[in-house]
Amino acid sequence: MPKIGILTSGGDAPGMNAAVRAAVRTALFNGFEACGIERGYEGLIDGEIRDMDVSSVADILHRGGTILQTARSDRFRTEEGISKAVMMIQSFGIDALIIVGGDGSMRGALELAKRGVNVMCLPGTIDNDLGYTDFTIGFDTAVHTVLSAISNVRDTSSSHERTTIIEVMGRHCGDIALYSGLAGGAESILVPEKPYDISAICKKIIIGRNRGKRHNIIIKAEGVDIDPFDMAKLIQERTGVESKVVVLSYLQRGGSPTANDRILATSCAYKAVELIRDGSRNRAIGIAANEIVHFDLADALKMAQPFRENYLAMADVLS
Numbered sequence: 001m002p003k004i005g006i007l008t009s010g011g012d013a014p015g016m017n018a019a020v021r022a023a024v025r026t027a028l029f030n031g032f033e034a035c036g037i038e039r040g041y042e043g044l045i046d047g048e049i050r051d052m053d054v055s056s057v058a059d060i061l062h063r064g065g066t067i068l069q070t071a072r073s074d075r076f077r078t079e080e081g082i083s084k085a086v087m088m089i090q091s092f093g094i095d096a097l098i099i100v101g102g103d104g105s106m107r108g109a110l111e112l113a114k115r116g117v118n119v120m121c122l123p124g125t126i127d128n129d130l131g132y133t134d135f136t137i138g139f140d141t142a143v144h145t146v147l148s149a150i151s152n153v154r155d156t157s158s159s160h161e162r163t164t165i166i167e168v169m170g171r172h173c174g175d176i177a178l179y180s181g182l183a184g185g186a187e188s189i190l191v192p193e194k195p196y197d198i199s200a201i202c203k204k205i206i207i208g209r210n211r212g213k214r215h216n217i218i219i220k221a222e223g224v225d226i227d228p229f230d231m232a233k234l235i236q237e238r239t240g241v242e243s244k245v246v247v248l249s250y251l252q253r254g255g256s257p258t259a260n261d262r263i264l265a266t267s268c269a270y271k272a273v274e275l276i277r278d279g280s281r282n283r284a285i286g287i288a289a290n291e292i293v294h295f296d297l298a299d300a301l302k303m304a305q306p307f308r309e310n311y312l313a314m315a316d317v318l319s
């Protein structure tokens, strides 16, 4: 029987388990054997591979993290590491690999594809930084987590009439900041894609205070080149408004996935197995205009991520 291997790689994202469950069960339904590879490419290099049956993925749909564990593998960046991984794929009789991860993991998959391995990539990252798909698995959950933080922070910010900077994840892509800022009514949203203007931020705080506004929420993506604590100090000095900082960090990577993330993960994994079954090779699977789409992996990785200028403009007008 042909065999499909599944691995999760890079930073974890809520919905990875939903993808693993769907990949295993769809594979078995279509007459494949399924195996799980532990700790991403690290486990692949070391041959940490186990067979998976229907029950091995029971009760995980709603769970954050990944039952397969994940890792960022430096060894997989070397020719030696990649060769070992290919050898393991051959030794374990794996005919195709389903890889759930972000940009780096997909680039790793491309190296395997160049060496003859059939790879199907699912966009698993909270960052939403892959150009070929409208959304990545885990992004929606992360935005909801930030929204809940914004709500709590707004309560205490209002009581004390403070400004609070909430730093969210996103080294190169400001989507978590942008979507949560727009949905949460943040006064200012700072993203790595756009320069920020500290004077404009301070002016907004002063105008807000003069019209009786009690809170100010600034959402700053981690990739914006200023330390949030330095920024709070600067704002406090310039406006006279007490300013605090909340760094959400890894909080955003955990938690039970939202319905959107579960459905996205499930649909992408289901499609990946169908593609393998029908003889496709090396595809990146995602969602565009609410439909599941897939592209040649190398082409997908060249597609630029559009930035939603209009979201930033709306947030500015409305806050």
Ligand code: F6P
Pocket: 010, 011, 012, 072, 125, 126, 127, 169, 170, 171, 222, 253
């Ligand atoms: O998963 C993406 C991401 O969360 C980034 O936004 C963040 O900067 C990075 O991963 C940090 O992850 P780690 O410390 O696990 O490498």
